Amino acid sequence: MNAIDHPLVAAYLDSVARETAGLPAERRAELLADLREHIEVSEARDDEAVRAVLAELGEPRTVAASALAEEGAPATAVTAVPTGPLAGRQAARIIAVLPALGGLLILGSPFAGALVLAIGLALLWKTPLWDARHKRIGTATALAVPVLLLLGGLFLAGGWVGPVELLVIGVFAIGVPVSGALVLTRALRV
Template identity: 40%
Template sequence: MKTSADPVRDYLSTVEREASALPADRRQELLADLAEHIVVTRAERPDAAIGEVLAELGDPRTIAATALAEAGNGAAGTSGLGGVRAPARRGRVHPLVPLLMLTLSLPFMMLFPDHPGPLFGVLFRVVGAVLLITSGHWIAVQKTTGVLLAAVLPSVAVATWNLSSGGPAGDGPALLANLVMLALLAGTAAWLWRVRRA
């Protein structure tokens, strides 16, 4: 890779050139994922040299070759280079699955408050969050927001209510609190469904 005033542009140009056999939409998605990864890494580690960030991503020719190989054989998964997702990963799990698991975790616990309801509710929430994080249907910011609103916040609220006297007391306030939490889960799922990549 030649050195210039803009190593990021050179890096992305090399990936684009080497991945020119990919369909245009998949190639642009790969470039967008790489650019997003670079921006996020630089924001998280502002003292890191840009060369170090690019080196962690891996050789641009290898990234392009991996994306081409995955697109050619229909394999799903990540490129394994800096955690950047190759375009062929989409479609492995239907986007509705993690959204339903996250949303239905609370009603399951409400309908079955005794064993095994809470256990299955927590299991739904954890599996839904993992499926959301590993899905190719959303970008990193959307995944993070979804996990925070649909998995972390409800878990923290329920744990706080159960471990302290600060939770809603009585059937009426507890039901209202659960309905507000359910509205948050459903709203987050609806938003994620709307912004998903086709």
Template identity: 35%
Template sequence: MKTPADPVRDYLAAVEREASALPADRRHELLADLAEHIEVTRAERPDTATGEVLAALGDPRVIAATALAEAGNGDAEAPARGGAGAPARRGKVHPLVPLLMLTLSLPFMMVFPDHPGPLFGVLFRVTGAVLLCTSVHWSPVRKTTGVLLAAVLPTAVIAAWNLSGGGPAGDTPALWANLATLALLSGTAAWLWRVRRV
């Protein structure tokens, strides 16, 4: 008779098989991180089926390939530095960085409505979107959803308002529109933080 832990064991075994080329310590660290993430997700969302939790993590082959690519980048640099010390982990930005940049782009433009506020706000939004898209912490579907909700949609709405002249006129409607957009950005960032890969 199967126990509820069997799908998790099978999933972790598949990741271990696919990541067999990793050094043992990195492979064990990867498996421990995945197991912890699964446990935390199941505790936070007890109504979610185990299969859904595992599906949200992604295909074991993709996880293993990402880990192998990161290890390959670091190991390839080690000989150039004389092989001493731990290999550098290129391309790995803390997941909070793109989320903060996307969320804070609008408040920055609200606080500094004149130059340079809009320029920095747009730079924050574009940089946040690029960092989100190149991050290893989310699946491609979640990256696309995050960019659409936190970067493309607010930009398109603001541009349409400005070009049509039909945007909210006066201080109160403009404030409500900005607050609604900020709620969208904050909600998207909170969702992305919650579903990130550890």
């Protein structure tokens, strides 16, 4: 296996990319390309050699702090990105889908759905992986299900809803949150 294809290298580069979110896109791409080139030149093959090369480069946070300092970016940009077990692309995808999932769960279990929806929206607004516009889109699409259920209930109680209208409400109640999750997933800054 080539060193650049090693899972440790992929995790390292993803971490550096997250930590340097405050850099201009061109400088960030240049930094990542330099790191990739250094790793490729090392010709490390096994886990131990790859770990040694990555240790030589330094911790992702340290590499990012140096790059941010060179660019004059504020040091807070380094600490604003998520770290730990819920950091990275997989966690970002979970955060992107959680509000929509919570909205859809409301259809079957209102309490569990409301809980998942609240947690999902809190995580969405806390993470720096999306800009404010995408966070508003995620929030609006996730809240579509409760709003449509409320409107459907009001219209049903008033006798204004027939089977076709119920079908339209159902399609929107499922389609809108799913499309919101897709928008968030595509707009990831990881």
